Amino acid sequence: MTIKPKSKPDFFDKVYKVVEKIPYGKVTTYGAIAEVCGIKSAARTVGWAINGAKESGLPCHRVVNRNGELTGKLHFGDPNLMEDLLRSEGIEFTDNGRVVMEKFFWQPEL
DNA sequence: TGGATGACCTACA
DNA sequence: CTGTAGGCCATCC
Numbered sequence: 812m813t814i815k816p817k818s819k820p821d822f823f824d825k826v827y828k829v830v831e832k833i834p835y836g837k838v839t840t841y842g843a844i845a846e847v848c849g850i851k852s853a854a855r856t857v858g859w860a861i862n863g864a865k866e867s868g869l870p871c872h873r874v875v876n877r878n879g880e881l882t883g884k885l886h887f888g889d890p891n892l893m894e895d896l897l898r899s900e901g902i903e904f905t906d907n908g909r910v911v912m913e914k915f916f917w918q919p920e921l
Numbered sequence: 922t923g924g925a926t927g928a929c930c931t932a933c934a
Numbered sequence: 935c936t937g938t939a940g941g942c943c944a945t946c947c
Contacts, residue, residue, distance in 0.1 A: 822944060841929055845943085853943040858928040860944085865928090876929065883928030925946085934938085 822848065826860040829919040833873045836900040837917035838910050840877050847919045862886065872896045873917075879909035 825848040833839055841854040841861075848857070865871045865886065872893045876882045884893040894904070903911045 845929085850943060852930080852941075854929040855927055855942075856929090856944045859926085862928060871928085874928080877931095881928090886928055923947105927944100929943105930941085932939085934936105 822850075822853070822856060823860040823863065825849075825921070826857055827864055827867065827869060828921065830861060830864055830869045830871060830874060832919065833870055833917060836902060836915065838873045838875050838879075838897065838902060838912070838915050839917050839919050840875060840912075842877055843919055844874070847921060858883065873900075875910055875912075879905075879912040879916075881908075881910070 826844055829839070829844050829847055841857045842851065845851055845854045845857045850856070861869070861871045861874055861883070871883070872887065874883070881893045881897075884890050887893050894908075897910065898904070902915045905911060
């Protein structure tokens with residue numbers, strides 16, 4: 812554990828809540844989460860927060876980057892897990908290996 | 922207080 | 935498409 816979000820889960824708390832609200836078969840982006848949290852430019856910090864969220868049992872596999880790419884797939888332990896989970900939820904991928912944001916993008920809200 | 926890290930974003934060549 | 939560069943923010947030491 813290189814992180815201990817136990818002292819001030821200030822920012823984390825919001826991220827956890829948003830990620831937890833992601834509906835089945837939908838995906839959101841780091842920037843969108845950061846934006847809802849009130850800090851649109853803290854997309855990086857969101858990813859960092861989710862880094863700890865993955866061990867919290869959150870559907871972090873529904874979080875992708877602005878391009879719809881599964882940037883954090885490598886952090887799931889298995890690179891195929893993330894894509895597999897999304898496909899299992901009915902999410903489609905393009906030839907570029909990206910999620911079809913146009914249809915599966917979900918706008919997070921508190 | 923400041924440097925280092927991080928699953929990002931945007932812009933440009 | 936790839937690489938480089940800057941920025942933006944939270945947390946840790």
